[in-house]
Structures are given as C-alpha cells and as structure tokens.
Amino acid sequence: MAPHRAAPHEGAPQGDHDAPRDGASQAARALRERVARGDVSAEQVVSEALERIDAHAELGAFLHVARGAAQDQARAVDAKRRAGEPLGALAGVPVAVKDSLVTRDAPTTAGSRILTRTGELQSAWRPPYDAHVVERLRASDAILIGKTNLDELAMGSSSEHSAFFPVKNPWDLTRSPGGSSGGSAASVSAALTPLSLGSDTGGSIRQPAAFCGVVGLKPSYGRVSRYGLVAFASSLDVVGPFARDVRDAALLFDVIAGHDPRDQTSARAPSAPTAEALERLTLQDLEGLRVGLPREHYEAELHPEVRAALNRLQAALTEAGATVVETRLPSTRYAVASYYVIATAEASSNLSRFDGVRFGLRAEPSGGDLHALYAETRGRGFGAEVKRRILLGTYALSAGYYDAYYRRAQAARRAITAELEAALEQVDVLLTPTAPEPAFRLGERTRDPLAMYLTDLLTLPASLAGLPAISLPCGFTGASQEHLALPIGCQLIGRRLREPELLRAARLVELLLDLPGEPAPALGGRPAQQGEALTTQPTT
Amino acid sequence: MSITREQAEHVAHLARLTLTPAELDRLGAELSQILEYMGQLAELDVAHLDAPPSATPLDPLDEPPRADASLTAASGALREDTPQPGLSREQALAEAPRAVSGSFAVPRFVEEP
Numbered sequence: 166m167a168p169h170r171a172a173p174h175e176g177a178p179q180g181d182h183d184a185p186r187d188g189a190s191q192a193a194r195a196l197r198e199r200v201a202r203g204d205v206s207a208e209q210v211v212s213e214a215l216e217r218i219d220a221h222a223e224l225g226a227f228l229h230v231a232r233g234a235a236q237d238q239a240r241a242v243d244a245k246r247r248a249g250e251p252l253g254a255l256a257g258v259p260v261a262v263k264d265s266l267v268t269r270d271a272p273t274t275a276g277s278r279i280l281t282r283t284g285e286l287q288s289a290w291r292p293p294y295d296a297h298v299v300e301r302l303r304a305s306d307a308i309l310i311g312k313t314n315l316d317e318l319a320m321g322s323s324s325e326h327s328a329f330f331p332v333k334n335p336w337d338l339t340r341s342p343g344g345s346s347g348g349s350a351a352s353v354s355a356a357l358t359p360l361s362l363g364s365d366t367g368g369s370i371r372q373p374a375a376f377c378g379v380v381g382l383k384p385s386y387g388r389v390s391r392y393g394l395v396a397f398a399s400s401l402d403v404v405g406p407f408a409r410d411v412r413d414a415a416l417l418f419d420v421i422a423g424h425d426p427r428d429q430t431s432a433r434a435p436s437a438p439t440a441e442a443l444e445r446l447t448l449q450d451l452e453g454l455r456v457g458l459p460r461e462h463y464e465a466e467l468h469p470e471v472r473a474a475l476n477r478l479q480a481a482l483t484e485a486g487a488t489v490v491e492t493r494l495p496s497t498r499y500a501v502a503s504y505y506v507i508a509t510a511e512a513s514s515n516l517s518r519f520d521g522v523r524f525g526l527r528a529e530p531s532g533g534d535l536h537a538l539y540a541e542t543r544g545r546g547f548g549a550e551v552k553r554r555i556l557l558g559t560y561a562l563s564a565g566y567y568d569a570y571y572r573r574a575q576a577a578r579r580a581i582t583a584e585l586e587a588a589l590e591q592v593d594v595l596l597t598p599t600a601p602e603p604a605f606r607l608g609e610r611t612r613d614p615l616a617m618y619l620t621d622l623l624t625l626p627a628s629l630a631g632l633p634a635i636s637l638p639c640g641f642t643g644a645s646q647e648h649l650a651l652p653i654g655c656q657l658i659g660r661r662l663r664e665p666e667l668l669r670a671a672r673l674v675e676l677l678l679d680l681p682g683e684p685a686p687a688l689g690g691r692p693a694q695q696g697e698a699l700t701t702q703p704t705t
Numbered sequence: 706m707s708i709t710r711e712q713a714e715h716v717a718h719l720a721r722l723t724l725t726p727a728e729l730d731r732l733g734a735e736l737s738q739i740l741e742y743m744g745q746l747a748e749l750d751v752a753h754l755d756a757p758p759s760a761t762p763l764d765p766l767d768e769p770p771r772a773d774a775s776l777t778a779a780s781g782a783l784r785e786d787t788p789q790p791g792l793s794r795e796q797a798l799a800e801a802p803r804a805v806s807g808s809f810a811v812p813r814f815v816e817e818p
Contacts, residue, residue: 282802290800291799291800292800293792293796293797294792426784499745499746499749501742502743502745502746503746505739505743506746513720517721520721521802522801522802522809523797523800523809524800524801524802525800525802526802527802527803529803529812533812534812534813534814535812535814536721537723538811538812539721540718540722540723541723543720543721543722543723544722544723544724545723547722549728549732552722552728552732553732553735553736555720555722556713556716556717556720556722556732556736557736557739557740559716559719559720560708560712560716560736560740561743563716563719569746569747570740570743570746572751573746573747573749573751574746576750576751577746577749580749614735614738614739615735615738615742618739
C-alpha cells in the first residue's frame with residue numbers, strides 16, 4: 166500500500182517508511198527543546214536532515230548543501246550544551262536560507278549565472294560577509310544547512326526561472342512550488358528542514374507558501390533588515406520565515422526581526438516578541454476578532470475550490486464569534502500595473518551592480534571597450550525573465566515615459582496604501598485567498614509573462630503598502646484524475662509593524678481549521694504517476 | 706503601446722545589455738504586450754501630485770510620531786557619519802574576475818590626448 170498517497174484532509178497517518186525523523190518531522194520549537202535537554206544531539210538532527218535532503222534531491226529545492234559547515238555548527242551546539250552554556254532560541258534547528266541572502270565564504274548565486282565565475286553552479290560567488298538575518302541565525306545557534314533554489318534574482322512566481330534547474334512542488338512533482346522562494350517553501354513542505362528563510366517583493370514568500378501548504382510570513386517593510394539580501398526592488402523587498410505552523414513562523418520571525426543600522430529603511434521601533442503569546446490562545450479568543458473581506462479580491466477570477474475553501478473559513482469564523490465584514494479596496498485594480506512598473510524600475514537600477522568587474526561572471530570581448538564588457542557580461546549572465554524586467558524598468562524610467570508610467574505607478578501605490586490603511590482602521594485583519602488558484606503545472610505559464618504577472622494580484626497590495634501579511638494553509642483541493650490533492654492558502658493582512666496582532670489572528674485561524682499539518686508526500690522520490698491521485702482513502 | 710525594433714535596441718543599449726536579434730524580437734513583442742496592460746495607469750488622476758514621490762521616504766516606517774518627542778527625535782534615518790572598518794583590499798578583490806596590482810582591472814576607457 167502507499168499510505169502517503171492519502172489526501173491530507175482525510176487525516177490519514179503518515180506512512181512510516183518515508184516518515185521524517187527528528188531533524189524534520191518535529192516542530193522547530195519541540196526540536197529545540199529536545200536538543201537543549203540532550204534527548205537528541207544536534208549532530209544527529211543534522212545527519213537526518215542531510216539524509217532527507219539527499220533522498221529528495223529531485224525536488225531541486227537546494228542549490229548548495231553545507232554538509233561540513235552544518236556538522237561543525239551542530240558539534241559546536243552539542244559542546245555548548247555539554248558545557249552548560251546557555252543555548253540560543255533555535256539551538257540545533259536546521260534552517261534553509263534562500264540563495265539571494267549572502268553567506269560569508271559560502272556559495273551564493275541568487276539563482277543567477279551572473280554570480281558565478283564560469284556560468285556553472287560550482288563556481289558560485291563566495292561573499293565576504295553574512296546578511297543580517299544570517300548573523301541572527303548564527304547567534305541563535307541555528308544550523309545553516311544550505312541555500313535554496315529560487316527564480317533568478319528573485320524575479321518570478323514559479324521558481325522555473327532559476328538559471329540552474331527548476332524547483333518541483335512536493336505535493337505534485339509535475340507542478341510549480343510557486344516563487345520566487347520556491348526552494349525554501351519546498352524544503353519546509355517536504356520536511357527537509359523545519360524552517361527556512363525567503364524574501365518577498367510582491368508575494369515571493371506567501372504564494373509559494375500557499376502552493377506548498379506551509380506558513381509564510383512577509384513582515385512589514387522595514388521590520389527585518391535587508392542588509393545582505395541581493396536587492397531586487399528596494400522599496401518592496403522584505404525577508405521572512407517559512408514554517409509548518411504559525412508558532413514556528415513566529416519563533417523564526419522573533420529571531421530575525423529588529424533594527425539594523427546598516428539598512429537605512431530598517432524600522433527603529435523595537436520588535437515586540439510574538440511567539441510566546443501564541444501559546445496561550447484558545448478558540449474563545451476568536452470572539453470579537455474583526456475580519457475584513459476586500460470585495461475586489463473576491464471578484465477576481467478564483468479557482469472554484471479556492472473560493473469554496475475561503476467561504477468555508479468565513480462561515481467558520483462567524484460561527485466562532487468573529488465579526489466578518491466586507492471592505493472595499495477599489496484602487497487595487499491598479500496593483501499589478503503599479504507593482505510591475507515600480508519593481509522593474511528599481512530592479513533596472515539595482516542590477517547595474519552586475520558589471521563583470523568586482524565579482525561573478527565576466528565576458529570580455531577581445532578589443533572591446535568598457536561598454537562592451539558590461540553589455541556582454543550582462544547579456545550572457547542574465548536569463549530571459551531578468552532581461553525582460555530590466556528592459557521594462559529602463560523603459561519606464563527613460564526620457565519621455567517617466568510621467569506616463571513611473572509617476573502614475575507611484576500615485577496608484579499611494580492610493581492603494583491609503584485604502585488598505587483605512588480598511589484596517591475598521592477591522593483587525595483582512596482575509597483573502599493568497600493565490601487565485603492552486604499550484605499550476607511546470608511550464609504552463611512560462612510562455613506568457615503577462616499571465617504569470619497577473620497571478621500575483623492578491624499578494625501585491627500588501628507589498629505596495631508595506632503591510633505585514635501571512636499565508637497559511639486553509640484546505641486542500643480534492644484529488645481527481647486530473648490532479649493530486651493540492652494545498653490552498655489564505656492570506657491575512659495586518660497593520661504596519663503590528664506583527665504580534667497579525668500572528669495572533671493567524672494562530673486563531675490555524676486553531677479553528679485544525680488541519681493535520683503533516684509534511685507533503687514528496688512521493689518518496691518518484692515522479693507522480695497518472696492515476697495515483699485516485700488513491701485518496703486513508704490506509705494504515 | 707507598441708515597441709519598435711529601434712526602441713528595443715535603444716533601451717537595451719541604455720541598460721547595457723547585449724541581445725541577440727532573436728531576443729530583441731521576442732522581448733520587444735513581450736514588452737509591447739506588457740506596456741499595453743500598463744496603459745490602464747493612464748486613467749489615474751495625478752494632478753494632485755505636485756512632486757514625484759520618493760519610493761522610500763526617509764522615515765515613513767516607524768510608528769507614527771508620538772507625543773513623546775524624544776522617541777521621534779531618536780528615529781532619525783541617518784546614522785552618525787563615523788569611520789568604521791570595512792572590507793580589506795584583499796577581501797574586496799578576492800572574487801574579482803580580473804585584478805591587477807591590487808586593483809580591479811577594466812578595459813582602457815580614457816583616450817590618449
């Protein structure tokens with residue numbers, strides 16, 4: 166029998182032959198406690214996580230696995246424990262890090278050939294410093310187990326634009342895990358690691374979280390330092406956590422949040438701890454929670470099972486004593502246009518640093534001048550999606566078009582921000598689907614860039630407004646002959662810098678839904694077979 | 706909004722991107738399609754915007770100003786301009802594709818007089 170074929174919402178137990186063990190199956194907070202008590206060594210946890218990463222290499226989740234360094238860190242944590250020294254908040258917990266975050270002396274490509282010496286992954290750039298969030302991970306005794314795959318330079322919604330290989334969805338290997346943080350989402354979804362870090366510019370944490378059935382938090386803009394994040398669009402980029410439940414996401418958020426003077430836009434207000442308060446919540450706390458439903462988000466073309474899952478959640482919230490009301494965000498109809506002008510304009514400027522001079526790839530035509538060095542290096546080093554965005558951004562900023570595009574996009578951004586903030590004066594959180602549909606098939610969207618952009622419409626408004634937003638699982642599609650059971654995500658949007666309130670609401674929704682939360686099947690290393698999806702009955 | 710081949714070449718030049726003829730054709734066509742969608746921004750009334758807004762205003766992100774003035778004052782966006790150690794020359798050059806006598810090497814770009 167194949168117990169892991171059971172549809173997750175049937176509540177079937179996980180099959181044992183492929184069951185993740187200590188390094189992966191446990192929630193990060195439980196794992197940390199076991200390591201701290203000495204019930205399991207960090208070294209053992211890391212060995213098991215590495216085994217599992219190797220066993221699921223076909224997911225394409227990792228670009229680099231830090232075998233030796235991770236084992237060294239684990240031994241250091243074990244030594245600390247034996248010496249009776251205090252252990253950090255993530256002691257012994259393996260964390261995967263999106264490869265657009267720089268890691269000192271360790272390979273970093275951001276999924277692009279331009280950050281390699283020869284164009285091959287093996288010749289990756291080795292940065293001379295750690296990103297702020299990586300420093301925070303090290304200080305918390307977390308184990309940096311590897312760097313995850315992504316759309317090149319974080320530009321994409323499917324993780325198919327990685328220059329090296331695509332990421333596959335652990336729920337169905339023929340589908341995309343979403344993007345751009347697809348590797349980080351897949352790593353947590355398939356229980357390769359309990360936690361991972363991603364970055365979100367227009368939905369790059371939330372949409373892959375929804376596609377992979379995990380929790381993904383985009384903090385408020387400025388809440389987490391961007392120092393050491395390879396820049397895409399600096400007014401939108403945010404680093405945030407993936408986890409298999411809300412409390413673990415809060416645990417990792419608490420480690421990375423806070424002021425950093427090296428990021429000029431880093432918020433100076435201290436970050437209040439979020440994780441501990443979540444432990445005490447019960448369903449009774451839903452009483453009086455005010456939930457807004459932006460009408461425009463529900464008027465979008467939604468997959469019927471996504472719509473049904475959200476309808477069920479709304480009914481359950483009302484039943485549990487929450488107040489659910491409709492809100493209006495009319496300017497969000499400009500969100501896609503506004504975002505893709507602003508983000509590409511900023512990208513066209515940020516990406517000028519890739520010039521073939523200081524690091525990474527260099528293509529030098531013989532007898533060529535400096536312009537030829539730049540243009541050849543960039544022409545060879547960037548993939549199609551990055552070139553498309555650089556051209557779009559350069560065009561939008563060029564003489565004669567600035568007023569028509571960039572200036573108007575900024576006006577739309579202001580209007581969207583004002584409407585979201587006004588709505589959040591009336592309600593505590595806004596509830597929307599995270600994505601209009603469950604995970605789409607690999608290759609289904611790459612031929613039509615605009616269609617791919619339009620799938621971001623539900624995550625873009627919170628990005629443009631700099632508001633915190635979280636995606637968490639809210640159900641599954643039924644399995645059919647057409648497809649396996651696929652996760653559906655809902656998005657909660659909260660008030661600026663009020664992550665404690667947002668995580669509280671997310672935890673309450675999680676309590677209310679009470680989904681099993683087991684890892685994705687990842688199909689034991691086999692590609693999905695047609696017809697397997699029919700096996701949805703729980704088996705022993 | 707339709708992008709001509711010449712416009713595509715001009716933008717690629719501005720962006721310092723060498724593109725093959727096939728790339729120019731394909732990217733130009735895709736850009737036209739995307740810009741047509743962006744055209745909806747023309748509906749927006751921008752008359753009330755007297756100055757181009759900054760993408761990242763210097764200090765919009767903290768808690769709104771409070772009565773407690775000292776807290777607001779402490780949230781200046783610029784840090785003190787004091788020297789701090791940076792990368793050593795060796796570190797900075799470690800990943801350079803070409804370095805010559807302690808410097809990044811680039812093609813000659815100043816003409817002899």
